[in-house]
Amino acid sequence: MKHVLALSIGAALLVAAPALSAPAAPPAPQFVRGTVTAVTPTSLNVTSREGKKLTLGLTKDWTVQITKPVTVAQIVPGSFIGTAEMPQKDGTGRSLEVHVFPPGVKLGEGHYGWDLKKGSMMTNGTVGKMVANKSGSAFDVSYATGVRRIVVPAKTPIVQIVPGARTLITPGAKVFMAAIPTPGGLITNSVAVGENGKAPPM
Numbered sequence: 001m002k003h004v005l006a007l008s009i010g011a012a013l014l015v016a017a018p019a020l021s022a023p024a025a026p027p028a029p030q031f032v033r034g035t036v037t038a039v040t041p042t043s044l045n046v047t048s049r050e051g052k053k054l055t056l057g058l059t060k061d062w063t064v065q066i067t068k069p070v071t072v073a074q075i076v077p078g079s080f081i082g083t084a085e086m087p088q089k090d091g092t093g094r095s096l097e098v099h100v101f102p103p104g105v106k107l108g109e110g111h112y113g114w115d116l117k118k119g120s121m122m123t124n125g126t127v128g129k130m131v132a133n134k135s136g137s138a139f140d141v142s143y144a145t146g147v148r149r150i151v152v153p154a155k156t157p158i159v160q161i162v163p164g165a166r167t168l169i170t171p172g173a174k175v176f177m178a179a180i181p182t183p184g185g186l187i188t189n190s191v192a193v194g195e196n197g198k199a200p201p202m
Helices: 016-020
Strands: 030-039 043-048 053-069 080-087 093-100 110-113 121-133 136-143 146-153 158-164 174-182 185-194
Touching: 030 053, 030 185, 043 174, 053 174, 080 146, 121 146, 158 185
Parallel strands: 053 185, 093 146, 093 158
Antiparallel strands: 030 043, 030 174, 043 053, 053 158, 080 093, 080 121, 110 121, 121 136, 136 146, 174 185
């Protein structure tokens, strides 16, 4: 399961960059959200959400992850999750999306800047105390340097990350990737695709 969303949720900062080409200080990944326009065995053409036309190289061992919609019931104490969130004045984070990692997979742990929306943060960690009500849920997320209370409104997208087949990556597919800048251009070892045509929420 080493490559499960190696591209995603800050995990690229710890996993994807060293896996692709790791000198003493590997370059920071570039996050790409967009729609596939063409695929070859070694490359992927994408129109980004900003309208840019990009070509990304694919490593020989590139993998695919599906973001499968689930309910908040899939999140229990001990789950390892990631959430893009907006910091609130009361010190909590208001979730924009939640993704649940497979059992035993813990990637990108911590609390750091994210680019889903201006001012957004990413929090990856282990779920502790949970509270649910009609307006949504709230839970504590612990990581190596702290604990953060995350508020999840009722209609927040929640997905489970599961392995997928390369055949899912076709023109029209909505994808999310972390790509590493190299002298030859951007390159990635993992592509996330939403289930049933939906875009990965992260």
